[in-house]
Amino acid sequence: MPFDPTTRTIEIECLRFNPETDTEPHLQTYKVPFHDDMSVLQGLQYIKDNLDGSLTFRWSCRMAICGSCGMMVNGVPQLSCHTFLRDYFPAKVSVAPLDHFPIIRDMAIDQSDFLNKLESVKPYIIPKHDKPIEDGAYRQTPKQMDQYYQYSQCINCLLCYAACPQYGLNPTFTGPAALALLHRYNADSRDVGWTARSELTNSDDGVWHCTLVGYCSEVCPKEVDPAHAINQNKVNSTMDYFGLLKLLMPKGATE
Amino acid sequence: MSRFKPDLKTYTRPIPAGWWWQTPFLLRYMLREWSSLFVVAYALVLLSGVYSLSQGEASYDAWRGVIASPPLVVFHLIALLVLVYHSYTWFKVMPKTTPHIPIDPKVITYGGIAVVAFISVAAVAIVYWVMS
Numbered sequence: 001m002p003f004d005p006t007t008r009t010i011e012i013e014c015l016r017f018n019p020e021t022d023t024e025p026h027l028q029t030y031k032v033p034f035h036d037d038m039s040v041l042q043g044l045q046y047i048k049d050n051l052d053g054s055l056t057f058r059w060s061c062r063m064a065i066c067g068s069c070g071m072m073v074n075g076v077p078q079l080s081c082h083t084f085l086r087d088y089f090p091a092k093v094s095v096a097p098l099d100h101f102p103i104i105r106d107m108a109i110d111q112s113d114f115l116n117k118l119e120s121v122k123p124y125i126i127p128k129h130d131k132p133i134e135d136g137a138y139r140q141t142p143k144q145m146d147q148y149y150q151y152s153q154c155i156n157c158l159l160c161y162a163a164c165p166q167y168g169l170n171p172t173f174t175g176p177a178a179l180a181l182l183h184r185y186n187a188d189s190r191d192v193g194w195t196a197r198s199e200l201t202n203s204d205d206g207v208w209h210c211t212l213v214g215y216c217s218e219v220c221p222k223e224v225d226p227a228h229a230i231n232q233n234k235v236n237s238t239m240d241y242f243g244l245l246k247l248l249m250p251k252g253a254t255e
Numbered sequence: 256m257s258r259f260k261p262d263l264k265t266y267t268r269p270i271p272a273g274w275w276w277q278t279p280f281l282l283r284y285m286l287r288e289w290s291s292l293f294v295v296a297y298a299l300v301l302l303s304g305v306y307s308l309s310q311g312e313a314s315y316d317a318w319r320g321v322i323a324s325p326p327l328v329v330f331h332l333i334a335l336l337v338l339v340y341h342s343y344t345w346f347k348v349m350p351k352t353t354p355h356i357p358i359d360p361k362v363i364t365y366g367g368i369a370v371v372a373f374i375s376v377a378a379v380a381i382v383y384w385v386m387s
Binding site: 017022075099100102104110112115116146147150165168187211212213214215218225227228231232234235 | 266277284288351352357
């Protein structure tokens with residue numbers, strides 16, 4: 001599509017919630033002048049700077065790295081810095097906080113539930129033996145690194161939680177990003193934490209509440225593919241149940 | 256409850272009853288799940304055929320008469336369409352269940368579909384050849 005240098009006006013419809021005055025959210029529409037290179041986030045920044053300073057939303061890097069600006073843009077979980085107003089014009093664009101999370105104010109959601117779940121998957125390498133720094137780094141081949149690298153690209157933007165109907169319907173489900181990070185460590189050759197994480201992995205709230213909807217992988221801006229991570233662990237969890245996992249894993253991979 | 260501020264006032268939106276209806280991706284997911292009901296129904300029709308075969312020739316001929324009736328012919332046509340969709344979705348999600356292997360997911364999906372299509376055509380051809 002050729003670059004259109006003209007400034008046009010688009011309507012941005014925001015879900016507003018002020019905890020001090022409102023009992024439930026309402027919609028508010030703003031007319032925003034934009035040009036072709038403006039993201040939805042820049043549209044919101046225009047509103048905050050010029051039309052309504054009370055509009056609240058999180059953002060930081062503006063380049064799909066920090067994972068702060070996730071929102072429902074026309075009902076789809078997206079990074080608002082990664083989504084362009086030109087693609088919605090001339091229709092209006094609706095912006096709402098990420099689904100399935102409590103709203104603190106306007107687009108700002110409370111991520112507490114995710115942070116608790118992230119902690120519960122023990123998202124750090126559990127080595128077989130503690131190794132003093134003077135013994136040098138843990139060595140790893142490119143092939144071993146390839147097993148987990150993709151899953152380590154998660155930026156905790158929570159788009160996958162907003163996409164996951166299972167998380168929406170069963171809030172106790174550990175959810176896509178945390179389980180993808182659980183797999184990121186389980187799949188790391190330096191880690192022997194399967195057993196330490198297995199109680200969670202094998203539970204209903206672990207991998208078994210996933211019904212392979214796959215929308216998490218569809219909306220992920222970093223191609224982490226949480227659905228793939230979770231479903232590999234359904235196989236691992238089944239093998240663990242039958243006592244096969246320790247037979248099939250490389251020696252010393254579980255403890 | 257918030258991790259950082261226990262008395263934080265928040266608003267939790269209810270999940271709309273039509274959550275699966277508004278997003279095409281989720282609608283396709285629900286159609287995939289519902290298509291399994293047709294798989295069960297079709298399996299029961301086949302099992303009833305096997306059962307009637309075990310009850311003797313008269314019973315089996317009666318069963319063949321029943322499945323040749325217009326309502327069951329319509330059911331089979333619908334079941335065929337739904338099963339084709341079910342098979343497609345089954346191979347579509349298959350790459351998500353494999354170990355982490357350096358193979359393009361499309362190769363797994365369309366390779367699986369090609370194998371099933373080949374076996375189906377071969378089975379029809381063999382039956383046709385035996386019957387004629």
